[in-house]
Amino acid sequence: MNKFDLLINHNTIVTQYEILAEYHKKHLQDKGVKLPRLMHGNNYSKSALVLIYLSYGYPDTDIVTKEELTKYIEHFYGRVNDVQQARHLGAQNGWYILAGGRHDINVEAQDIPSGSYKLYSLEEPYPNFNLDRRSTSYGIDEFENLKKHYNYRCATCGSEEGKPNYHWPNTITVLQAGHMDPNKPLEKGNIIPQCSKCNRPDRNWWIYDSKGRVISIANPIVINRCSDQVQKAIYKILKRKFEK
Numbered sequence: 133m134n135k136f137d138l139l140i141n142h143n144t145i146v147t148q149y150e151i152l153a154e155y156h157k158k159h160l161q162d163k164g165v166k167l168p169r170l171m172h173g174n175n176y177s178k179s180a181l182v183l184i185y186l187s188y189g190y191p192d193t194d195i196v197t198k199e200e201l202t203k204y205i206e207h208f209y210g211r212v213n214d215v216q217q218a219r220h221l222g223a224q225n226g227w228y229i230l231a232g233g234r235h236d237i238n239v240e241a242q243d244i245p246s247g248s249y250k251l252y253s254l255e256e257p258y259p260n261f262n263l264d265r266r267s268t269s270y271g272i273d274e275f276e277n278l279k280k281h282y283n284y285r286c287a288t289c290g291s292e293e294g295k296p297n298y299h300w301p302n303t304i305t306v307l308q309a310g311h312m313d314p315n316k317p318l319e320k321g322n323i324i325p326q327c328s329k330c331n332r333p334d335r336n337w338w339i340y341d342s343k344g345r346v347i348s349i350a351n352p353i354v355i356n357r358c359s360d361q362v363q364k365a366i367y368k369i370l371k372r373k374f375e376k
């Protein structure tokens with residue numbers, strides 16, 4: 133049976149919703165991500181259906197087109213207009229859904245065609261989701277002031293907000309609140325504006341100064357990328373320091 137036929141079955145829907153609820157409770161609830169209700173009146177809620185469809189088979193999720201999602205929703209609702217739920221669940225509600233064609237924060241979204249979606253993780257929220265909630269001392273207005281201070285440019289690469297990214301000209305620059313030191317909270321004194329390319333969570337290897345320059349290492353794993361020569365030098369330094 134194909135995925136569509138499986139996912140119009142009530143038991144499969146309920147089972148998949150329970151799987152979602154479990155991940156949500158364990159990883160996402162305390163980050164402010166909201167789980168949509170399964171039912172909306174006598175019908176399944178559209179948001180729940182979209183999440184169920186996108187998360188089916190997790191962690192091996194498929195890329196799903198908007199047409200496919202629309203067809204799925206129409207099975208329960210009859211003719212519907214543009215299904216926007218996948219986009220809203222990601223950007224507004226914090227579910228880590230990659231959207232193709234949007235300038236997604238995650239580099240893997242570049243492999244997703246425009247108008248298609250892929251559920252990326254049920255164990256972490258969408259990057260930078262709920263910045264306000266996570267850093268009570270830092271609000272949207274303060275971030276606006278900070279961006280102004282940097283002439284609306286990424287502190288690290290200089291790309292200007294709303295203009296093509298310096299290194300990826302097909303991507304329009306969106307400035308985000310980046311950590312100077314990823315091991316410290318995202319709060320005043322530890323924030324620089326960075327474009328989504330410079331602020332990728334998987335680049336949390338470095339500590340930056342206020343000019344966006346790398347000044348130290350935030351994750352020792354990067355030492356594995358150094359040459360033997362540099363590794364030996366590091367080893368010598370550490371040996372001297374700790375073998376006393």
Ligand SMILES: [Zn+2]
Nearest residue numbers: 286289327330
């Ligand atoms: Zn940048």
